[in-house]
Amino acid sequence: MSIVLGLTGSIGMGKSTVAAMFREKGIPVFDSDAAVRRLQGPGGLLLAAIEALHPGVTGPGGVDRVRLGAAVMGNKIALHRLERLIHPEVERERRRFLRRYRARPLVVADVPLLFEKGFWRRVDLIAVVSAPAWKQNARVLGRAGMSWARLEQVRALQLPDAAKRRRADFVIPTGGSIQTTRAAVRRIIAACMARGISG
Structure with missing residues (x-):
């Protein structure tokens, strides 16, 4: 049974770069944002439903x-309706991913709203x-x-960085050199592998 490492971070923290580092080390990564883009892209499963909720937001390109x-x-009701549409489909894709890689000792689930939407329990x-x-x-x-206004809107939907760090098993720094970040990723992989062997 795989250890599932949840990878998260606020907007602009470098999560995509870190996810790529895990992939480079041969660790399977489920990318929640990529799953959403597939569902909303050309021919995506959710296009018709999203268009029904918000006419005029879809086209040939998705x-x-x-x-x-x-x-x-800024519209909590509209956002909640959209999330109720998207999140169950992303969860189905995540479960398929975990089944596909269940023999691997470690897999990563890259989930931007891991804490905010309760995915930390999984x-x-x-x-x-x-x-x-800065x-x-x-x-x-x-x-x-x-813009600042847009950034503040996004921040309002996310748990503050300090609160996320307090709840983390590991913190991956991305404010310094790329070598420091890579070293943190290597240490986490080693710790997870050791836990899997001992557990």
Whole structure:
């Protein structure tokens, strides 16, 4: 039975980079965001249902994420309806992934809202990716279409970084050198493997 390591972190903390480091080490990674993009992409399973909720947000290329974001951001009822549509399908994909890799000693579940949506209950250990606030701000505000207002809206939906770090089994620093981050990933893999052998 695999150890399932939940990987999470607030916006702009470098979680995608860290997930890639686990993959480079041969660890299977389930990417929740990628699953959502498949469900909302061209021919995606949820296109019709999303269009029914928010007419005009889909097209040949799938969901227009900017339009959909504008439709639900700041509207708790609309966001909740959308999440009730998406989360069960992502969970089905995650379960299929875990079945596929059940013989592996360690798998990673990359879930941005691990704490916020209760997914922490479905993993064995938790790793939180963290960087100083100034670096997080610089990364996020450097993205196309981002603003302070948008960043604050996203932050309002996420558990603060300090609270995530307190609840983590491992903290992966991404505010310094890439070598420091890689070393943290290697240590976590070794610790998880040792736990699997001893457990």
